[in-house]
Amino acid sequence: MSSMSDQNKDVNTHQHHHKHHHRHRRLKRFRNVIIGILVILAVGAAGYSAYAWHKLSETSKVIYKSAGAPKLRKASTVIDKTKPVSILLLGTDTGSLGRSYKGRTDTIIVMTINPKTKKTVMMSLPRDMEVNLPDYPNYSPAKINAAYVYGGTKETISTVQKYLNVPVDYYFMINMGGLKKAINKVGGVDVTSPLTFTYNGSSFKKGKTTHMNGNTALNFARMRHEDPQGDYGRQTRQRLVISALMKKSISYKTVLNSDFLMAISDEMQTDLTRSQMIKLAMSYRDAGKNVKSDHVQGSGQMIGGQSFEVVSATERIRASNELRANLDLKQVNY
Template identity: 35%
Template structure:
């Protein structure tokens, strides 16, 4: 026969088991609720970011649509637009990325904003960054397609004026600065520096005080973008997702849908194993008193062939 103490211990154990199960259930519901809010905020943000200047049509240089499940190579045009109040602005940062998961590589080409080329839809030759001022994203995509002779499948546009909001939302960024300089009331010493939004914007805009000119500025802009991605992916930042999603929603536009972003994440991870950055060789020249960057035909042809090979275009 069980003693009185043994009989009392059984209900006590059941009571603690019940409390534990209730506590775990509450925690599960809270976590599930948080994840649902996070997912809904993310999908709402991507929906607000979505913009399709081609109305769902694929590039004229494509025979068929990209199939992410088959890991088809694709291209992305990154535009950093210096857009201020009452002004459409110009695309001061123009970067083309071709992504090939089979070759486990990404080719990244920075196009100098002063590059002289045909502006498709205008019938004139001008600086390539003027395409955005004349006809927005669509004219920019068409002009870059014509310049590189490859399809531009997708675009991501970042408003550099509002980029400071994104930097502040992730709690600032840390970069390795290779040039000691001052700009717009801020001083940037060489070495590892941490920047808030306003400082990051000034850091990414300076051009004339750098002997590399536009190339130096593009390097700093890539540093800021990479640092934002790194900070945005951290667990600590994820808890503060509200301001981050709001900043992205207001300052980033893309024709990629949420489902396409998910498919790229699932099928193209290996492409990031090797990121090769390319600059375009050319010379500066004044034509009718205006400075242009002139790219020789043989340089352009070599670049076109390299990108076509990476995109597996015959």
């Protein structure tokens, strides 16, 4: 989720060597965010009252948006029959998710959930990963996060499906730009900083928990250059902010607060319907207890004057088959 004006600059090469347990913690936080959102929109509202159910219905209409991408299989029957499902998790930079939005999806994670084996696999794709865009050959090769710039969620889904040879049944997009409103509506969030720094007038100390309003939280999440992990560190702090918001927002009063629900819905889009979100929250949640966090590993290369993360054929096949295995699909060889 890049929220910086300089997001198109190359990521420092030392980021390729970040420790595995740091990556695992970041993906775990992001997984918890998604689960938390589903709980807010589904289990909480459906379980508390008819009023909350009504608000869930109205909110679902606001956040629902079909991607329009050709699917590799009939997605609607997957959840209906409680089969292994794949969801593309997208994190965007700041800005509106409206029709005129032309930002980039700098967090791209393919999540597969198997309710039978009770296992979830989360595969993170480098935002600078070199790909060919199926519907925009003249702009290829391109960085995968540019797919959204050219063709929105439709092109992003098409690109991921073709690159990994894995069906994308649904997508879920969350935006960092408007989280300020939601954070303020719940009275702020408590976040422990992983490092000491000052950004845009806000100061943070490593290991110290700070109560942040919306503006302070965004300052905490936006800093990049002073972080020894560069963009990876920035994404970690963004996950901390979202995770803190979700933890505080899952409550009886919050679920019944239509203003809060609408504030959150402004920052989300998905092609999951209300009933599908409820089915996911109720029938697939046990798979969240056994999560394998992974990523597609590339190597930095200059192509046409741009820095790309180039992934080997072997690594591509490995990532594809790991996801396919959790979907109970046959292994591929390309």
